[in-house]
Amino acid sequence: MTTFYLTRHGETIWHADHRYAGNSDVPLTRHGLGQAAALGAWAVDARLDAIVASPLSRARRSAAPSVETTGLSLRIDDRLVEIDFGDGEGLTPAELAERFPDEWAAFGEAPASNPLPGGESGRAGIARALPVFDEFVEEFPEGRVLIVGHATLIRLLFCELAGMDPDGYRDLLPVLGNCSVTTIVYPWATESRAAHHPRIRLLGFDVPPSRAAI
Secondary structure (H helix, E strand, C coil): CEEEEEEECCCECCHHHCCCCCCCCCCECHHHHHHHHHHHHHHCCCCCCEEEECCCHHHHHHHHHHHHHHCCCEEECHHHCCCCCHHHCCCCHHHHHHHCHHHHHHHHHCCCCCCCCCCCCHHHHHHHHCHHHHHHHHHCCCCEEEEEECHHHHHHHHHHHCCCCHHHHHHHCCCCCCCCEEEEEECCCCCCCCCCCCCCEEEEEEECCCCCCC
């Protein structure tokens, strides 16, 4: 079993204004850089075996302090890029509701199944990113891996691995803090007999790095 630390990148100039940033490459704010530095301080004692990030600059820049403090090389995996929000990129929820009322309503009802206009479905994002976990389990079967990615994709993957319907991710997990740490053990051999049993054990969700377990 491998321990994964799932981390959203630091604050960006779009997120500060509540704008949807999917695969658009937008920079971190000064506050976001500080959040990345706090994550790097946490990584000092985390005994990590690998650090992997989305190719977008906000994820790579957020991973950089952890790379510096641990001496590990930064791995980039294109499959960890954020969901593509298509024509919704850069828009606020109010602007989306005004420009695409029907599509925005459908997205709200089933956001993993109904993409925004011209965008990628959440379920497609799960399918492309999920193999990353199995590959790291094979490489580090008892290891510790930090993944620096994006809020929507992390929440979708979490729901999938926890045996929950990804279409409920916005209700179940409305917020994921910048550079917070979600700790899971995967794969987890559960004894649950539920139809959709979890494949992970959750050790911490959305915990600020200053308080995250190591």
